[in-house]
Amino acid sequence: MKRRDFIQKVLPAAMVPSVINGYAVKALTPSPLLDAMMNLAKETDHVLVIIQLNGGNDGLNMVIPRDTYALYKNARSNIAIPEDKILTLTGNDKTGLHPAMKGLQSLFNDGKLSIIQSVGYPTPNFSHFRATDIWMSASNSQEVLNSGWTGRYLDEVFPAFPVGYPNANMPDPPAIQIGSVTSLSLQGPEVSMGMSITSPTSFYNLVNGVQDPAPNTPAGKELTYIRNVARQTTQYATGIKSAADRVTQQGTYPTGNSLADQLKIVARLVKGGLKTRVYMVSIGGFDTHAVQVNTTDTTTGNHATLLGRVSDAIKAFMDDLKGLGVEDRVMGMTFSEFGRRIKSNSSVGTDHGAAAPVFVFGSNVQPGVIGNNPNIPLNPSVNDNVPHQYDFRSLYASILQNWFCADNTTLQSVMLRNFQQLPLVKGSACSNINPNILAGERLVMNYPNPFTKTTSITFKTQGGHTLVQVMDTLGRVITTLADRQFTPGSYTLPFDSGVLPTGVYYVRLQNETISQVKSMLKVR
Secondary structure, three states: OOHHHHHHHOOOOOEEEEEEOOEEEEEEOEOHHHHHHHHHOOOOOOEEEEEEEOOOOOHHHOEEEOOOHHHHHHHOOOOOOOHHHOEEEOOEEEEEEOOOOHHHHHHHHOOOEEEEEEEEOOOOOOOHHHHHHHHHHOOOOOOOOOOOHHHHHHHHHOOOOOOEOOOOOOOOOOEEEEOOOOOHHHEOOOOEOEEEEOOHHHHHHHHHOOOOOOOOOHHHHHHHHHHHHHHHHOHHHHHHHHHHHOOOOOOOOOOOOHHHHHHHHHHHHHHHOOOOOEEEEEEOOOOOOOOOOEOOEOOOOHHHHHHHHHHHHHHHHHHHHHHHOOHHHEEEEEEOOOOEOOOOOOOOOOOEOOOEEEEEEOOOEOOEEEOOOOOOOOOOOOOOOOOOOEEHHHHHHHHHHHOOOOOHHHHHHHHOOOOOOOOOEOOOOOOOOOOOOOOOOOOEEEEOOOEOOEEEEEEEEOOEEEEEEEEOOOOOEEEEEEEEEEOOEEEEEEEEOOOOOOEEEEEEEEEOOEEEEEEEEEOO
């Protein structure tokens, strides 16, 4: 394209996609009409930081069941963490953390960390790509969505984006991802609601006015010209640089830690005054099929290094936010596309599995452990999975409603269906939820157990919507026994296993904010 054509055809456009020192940014024409529409947005200065653990993190070696340690050790004798090395948690004698996670142990003991047990979804997918899409889009296992859950939320809050943005009410990008490609999670119904910062290096190049060199060729000269035009027209880049320039001193972060490098940028931009609501960062390497631990010391090895980096980065981030005076504005969460199998493999590793724990952190988080430790069979097979106790979309819905103050109409538009609310926010930023962790009381059981063909499932409900499902060891829902409104009380339902093969099955109870899972054994 000739330079004259470029000026005539590209610059007048409402949106100018461009790259500045590795940044994907957008220059947008303001509109008085859209300025007025911006008043529809729910006013909040709350920020959500999403940390993706790429590869499928082994949750059983991260959050370790102390109360059933013998079963845990039996299931994964070649990678199990020694019992005396497990980090203990104040007020909880049933659960502990991997010894590399002292930073998160400190946050838990300070009341700034919530651990949600066995997070997943029915009929899990074990493909990295498909499972990641499910988590980012908040779809069902067999459903394909082309938009992400945070993208749909931001589209509700900032109507008609990108036309008319940035503007006086929202001068900054709704979401920012540290990474070369903006993920599906930030994709709205029509356009991406976020911008990407390719790397910490490119961020500091922008802040310091350093530009990546262009080749000394005709194409390189055109690239330099386009960059200069983009620099002049891109208001987002200017706003980001201004926010970063306001912060001249930060806390200490660990070196050689890519996640810490990303979170340091987030803390700087939050303190600098960006109105961006969602940040996404990531760390990879969690696909630990082999050599997950060092055989001479299972507390060390590849997985331990990764968990240590995650823990150290989050602790440094939280300390920095506190020092910067913006700790109360930020909530963070971790997720991985799936967990690992209960039984370790012969390669001193773990294979693709189903549910795993999720960390939610921040000074406004309701601290503690939500749910029970996973059920571990006495003689686990290579196909045994951790059954999901909490649907991951319940976490999303709870964050949207109780951190971002989304109303019921917005929740329906974003989540596409109803999900239970979990007690994640301390006192709640928008409304009060009665925390009910119930890590001890048994609310669902069956008799007889073991059984040959039929068994009776008894459950206790506090009233309201109650769901009772039976799942197999792969996490597939075999049957739904109840899915309706109940009055408070105890109920018993028959379960006929029919032609199902012998083996372990799970019954899952979900009642408002409560979820529990109980194992059942079918024998000949």
